[in-house]
Amino acid sequence: MRPASTIARLPELLPEPEGEFASAVFEGLSKPKKTLPCRFFYDARGSELFEEITRLPEYYPTRTEAQILRTHAGEMVKGFDEGCVLIEFGAGLSTKTEILLDRAPSDLTYVPIDVSESALSAAKQRLEARFPSIAVRPIVGDFSYPVEIAPDLASRPRVGFFPGSTIGNLTPPDAERLLRTFKAALPRESRLIIGIDLKKDARQLVMAYNDVAGVTAEFNLNLLVRINRELGSTIDLETFRHEAIYEPREGRIEMHLVSAIAQAIWISGRPFHFEAGERIHTENSYKYSIPQFQELARAASWAPNRVWTDAQQQFSVHELISV
Ligand code: SAH
Numbered sequence: 001m002r003p004a005s006t007i008a009r010l011p012e013l014l015p016e017p018e019g020e021f022a023s024a025v026f027e028g029l030s031k032p033k034k035t036l037p038c039r040f041f042y043d044a045r046g047s048e049l050f051e052e053i054t055r056l057p058e059y060y061p062t063r064t065e066a067q068i069l070r071t072h073a074g075e076m077v078k079g080f081d082e083g084c085v086l087i088e089f090g091a092g093l094s095t096k097t098e099i100l101l102d103r104a105p106s107d108l109t110y111v112p113i114d115v116s117e118s119a120l121s122a123a124k125q126r127l128e129a130r131f132p133s134i135a136v137r138p139i140v141g142d143f144s145y146p147v148e149i150a151p152d153l154a155s156r157p158r159v160g161f162f163p164g165s166t167i168g169n170l171t172p173p174d175a176e177r178l179l180r181t182f183k184a185a186l187p188r189e190s191r192l193i194i195g196i197d198l199k200k201d202a203r204q205l206v207m208a209y210n211d212v213a214g215v216t217a218e219f220n221l222n223l224l225v226r227i228n229r230e231l232g233s234t235i236d237l238e239t240f241r242h243e244a245i246y247e248p249r250e251g252r253i254e255m256h257l258v259s260a261i262a263q264a265i266w267i268s269g270r271p272f273h274f275e276a277g278e279r280i281h282t283e284n285s286y287k288y289s290i291p292q293f294q295e296l297a298r299a300a301s302w303a304p305n306r307v308w309t310d311a312q313q314q315f316s317v318h319e320l321i322s323v
């Protein structure tokens with residue numbers, strides 16, 4: 001294996017692929033502790049795999065949150081004014097949204113935001129067939145940036161929806177920043193309904209991210225499939241394995257891709273070296289207590305209002321008010 005220093009990269013012959021994914025891969029794999037951002041899980045295949053995860057027996061968050069929404073949807077939509085705009089962050093296939101839309105004003109406009117265009121277009125088609133009076137106006141993009149609402153909707157009341165504990169995929173400082181960024185779309189007195197997974201027995205958590213059928217492993221390894229396809233690499237998937245562990249000090253599940261062997265993987269003519277056992281950190285999934293999450297919300301200038309949970313206190317749905 002040739003060390004990196006002996007190989008000159010010829011920029012004119014091997015142009016670095018442009019684009020956000022390529023830059024994030026180069027940056028993440030150049031760090032002493034290799035990382036890849038978890039938002040890149042969600043290409044078309046990744047979104048399908050995530051939907052499969054939500055149906056796994058071990059993955060309790062989706063069905064628990066859906067049950068909380070079904071039980072309390074009536075109370076949740078009480079503050080949805082006529083003609084309001086429901087903005088959903090990381091909407092995916094908008095499966096849970098239907099539970100709220102069933103009870104919401106029929107002249108509502110629904111604005112789902114997601115990086116996955118395939119998920120948004122499938123959701124739009126399905127929702128328009130099921131709720132003909134609701135306008136569905138998706139935005140493909142990264143919700144970490146301030147969302148601009150279309151001028152014709154600007155004067156309408158707005159409600160935010162952020163289910164799925166997706167905020168748990170950010171570190172607490174990034175989560176606080178994100179909640180502040182949401183204020184661009186959700187000004188003072190707007191409400192945000194947000195789902196967050198709760199702290200629990202570590203064994204249950206570890207099982208939820210190490211399912212027997214191997215779907216979470218495929219979801220994690222799909223990042224390498226994406227590098228091979230989009231950046232022209234030939235990474236041997238057999239040389240990497242999925243790992244998900246609970247890190248109690250941080251209160252988070254960590255997902256990694258572990259190289260079984262010492263190797264260099266080549267991405268657009270650049271080698272990235274791995275020791276045997278070296279890991280790429282691909283995702284964090286933070287688990288909060290209710291007071292801990294309310295504290296985070298307050299720090300980002302959101303006032304915690306109502307909270308709904310299931311009987312076993314596995315998952316929580318919070319109503320926050322923008323202050
Ligand atoms: N809300 C759905 C899906 C959750 S999966 C549910 O509760 O089941 C997380 C979703 O967030 C995926 O659809 C993913 O594509 C999207 N996502 C992740 N990071 C994102 C980002 N930075 N900007 C926009 N969408 C993002």
Ligand code: AVI
Nearest residue numbers: 053164165166169209216285
């Ligand atoms: C979207 N997000 C909240 C999921 C989670 O549980 O952290 C993503 C996921 N990763 C592995 N399984 C599911």
